Amino acid sequence: MADSTDSWVSGLPIQNPTSLGFVTKPIDETIKLIYLAGIHNIQVFTTKPTRILGTQADMATSIPTKNLCVKPQNVATSNRGQKKANGDEIFQMSDTGHQINSVWIWLVDVFELPDTADREQVTANLVKGLERALGDHPELMGTMHCDNETKRIVIKLPEGGSAALHVKDATAAEDQIPSFAWYDEHDYPVHRLERAHLIPAEASTLLMQVAADLDTPGPVVAAFQVTFIKGGVIISIAISHQVSDGFGVDAFMTTWAAYSKAATTGEEARLDANIPPHNLFTATTKPTPDEWEALRGKYPTMKYNTAPPPLLHADFVLPVVKTRVFHFPRSKLVALKAECSAGLPAGEFISTYDSVAALWWRAMLRAKRPLLKFDDSQPTHAILAVNMRKRAGKPISSRYIGCSVGIPHSDDVTVGQALGPRAEALPLLARTIRGATNQVTPEYIDGQMKWAAVGPDLRYNELNMPWFFGQDCMSFGWRDMNPYTSHDFGFGLPSGFRWPEMGFDNFLFVLPSRASVRGKGPDEGLEVTLGMEESYFPHLEKDEELLAFCEQRGLGS
Template identity: 25%
Template sequence: MGRKVTHQLQPLWFNGFKEESFRLSILDIVIPPNYNTYAIIFKSDNADETTVAETFKQAIDATLLQCRHLVGTVEKNQHGDYSIVTKPDSTVELVFHWLNGTGDDYPSYSELERQNFSSRCLGSAATLGIDGMPTARGPDDSPAIVGFQLNFIRGGFILTIHIHHFAVDMAGTTSLVRQIADNCSSIRYGTPPPSWDEAFMDRSRFIAPKIALEDQISPIPRPPRHPDWLPCSWLLFHLPPTKAAALKKLASPKDGTWISSYDALTALLWRVIARNRALVYRPVLKEPAIFGEPINMRSRCTPQISPRYQGNVLAAGLSHHQKSPLTLADVISDSSLPQIAAYIRAITDSVSEKTLDDTVARFAVVRDKSSLDVPLDSLPPMSFTTTDWRNFRLCDNDFGIGQPMAYRNITDTVVENMIVMYPPHKGNAGKDQGVEVVLPFEKQFVDLLINDPIMKEYFEFRGIDVEDP
């Protein structure tokens, strides 16, 4: 579909640059070795495509000259783990893709906005992303860190970024997008280019001391997918601000214990999904309810780590670390919603910088570090995890060309037990835009969730986002 032109950017070609190695930390390589693919959607009715393309090309090139670690590939190092290696001849792929020509049937910007920028309307990574840029690629395959594709559509354009999760978490991706935006603005407005701090690439704080060979241990085998999972879809729901306020009031403990909007929203979704999934899987309700959340730890470290740091600084908040874990019966009906919200707050608050240090120490002794992550689909079907992107507002950046209106993580794979929280998008001006959530549910039974009375009371259903093939 459409016409493509590919450029191989070589930002580090200049004379005098030597090979550079950025050693990954334990916090990087316990992350699933997959590519995340983000689509940032711009509205631009009268864009000069030549100007837009040249501005992005110059801005991405300038950004990669600053964020040098993103130019390289993941390679095995002499320490027995992994580094990002950049060389003078390292390249990054930038593709221009025209989907607005005669005969192209890709939706216009207006149609994407009408459908609330759902991934189903946007299309797959195969349409908006670089040919052959996979969703998962292990560290021993020398994966490239990043690739870009700029897709021109009727009434706008979409910047697609593929980035390997070993390199950055979502906060790190937000830093990258801001740097690209600031370089775009510098080019368009003729202002000085943005600064860049070398410390944003320095992972040494979480690199463990060398472990003697005799003290190293073999890794636990990577667990397989749990056999009981049924194929799932991701469903897109919208929570209007007025409903969010009512929900937080409903979920707030009567003793005055503080909870966040996240706690209230998560408690309700955990209850509703668990109740409906219990109808599908018929679990033993006395079993512990499995809950997990990745937490951005930049502000919880001493001294704090800059939000611009491009790496992984995530800790896992886990239910099984709690002294009195809730059972499935508690989550489904026996505990009150305020009790569940307070429990989630306790999980979040239990994570500290020591959690990061313990993670580094635990995995530093593992001899083969090629597969340290625990796949979420290895957990049983009643498990529940979240990823909260409400504070990662990629569309608040001034690119100087067009206006970002929404972003999505586009994928062909549904993570069966992961909900994703997005900030409000900027489309549909005048509407009461609030948080959006992507919820997984078994594709044969999606009507159970869509027609749930509580979901219908608080949420607007915005369609099926992704379906497992």
């Protein structure tokens, strides 16, 4: 590891990476890594030549964008903020939202749409739908700010606030954004859904810089875009992850879709009338200092900082993460689950998700071991994103768009155990993953909210996770999202649903099944994205055990 006297990082304070839970062994003699605790992410400096995701798109000829003002005619929801004397409305964020890094969630739906469709009318109906959806969730028209009196992050909505719907016509720009036919043929590869083209500029940066105070202009909470392509249309959305999560963004898209379809057909939208506030997961009572201390160590992925992090170095570049979509056929999922359930005690349960994550865990370690050179005695863990809606012990409306992510940390497993004989290792890892998920109970959720509620300073929280060059399995289950049945904006359901240009090292995302999409066969199972720093990806693509159960989609794209 480089020391603080290296001239290429002159003036930057360097923290002990051991305290951050990251690998400390040399990765390669040609690579220098410095891990800095960051307000929004773990920032990595490297002397290895690298390129930045999105550069090609950024350098391409700009596609003209039309920005339409969207202002709800009726804000009927009772979920309102605190009105200030100057007309600003201040919305409080949830306790669980404060535990998430300041980034956006980006999601896109890709639809077939004939080139003969009336794009002006399609756009007009989307505007009407978005107006009504924002009337249900006015906080999404606000901006993100630090409240330095309460030491929390809040949303500020100016009086008469509005949002913008960005509209691009890329039907004649196939050199930059492929046609619908191309996307459909290649199964919607995430690396060809480029955020420089599909996400509005105000929400397209990797990290969100929350405004330092209530008077400084802040980043938008949400951004919306419609991109017409040859033979289709892409609807894109970005929402602050501190305000929402993947399931919340899916829920908002369902609402926008229902209202847009109603504008198209004249039929009323069928939506649950119960709209919970986005900050639902907030502690109802504050713990005493002793009660708060008793929670210490139970939420190791939730980290508090009491001061802002050091600024990014001027030469900062992110390691390049390669992410591809893989498909697990239904028949092979059955076989994998059976293998992972071998020797399972009576009454215990292993899910398909547990099985896929266990397989990924082993494949990830095998791919990284030649370069990271970790030994059999070192620990490795599963770090999971768990949707707390279904584990809160009470029903929660499907209209809830807030952030309610539990991120349990599994018990230790050694690298030797994880990479041991397959017949022993796969069941062990699947049970370990299930055990981590089962940590998330109503009591766990109550404790997580209280752990945040009286934190010393909620402006600078972050997730304590190995963002790059780690050896932990990080897995997110989005299988229960409903884009392929609920995102009908008036011109049919999407045939592709993705996080565009996804770039998370060590991350597995289990996506909603496309089994209902036209043209998919009876063995259509689950799609997943596997992401890894590009140096390791060639090992992953040739992993025989992994490829015995899945195949890579979008080859040649």
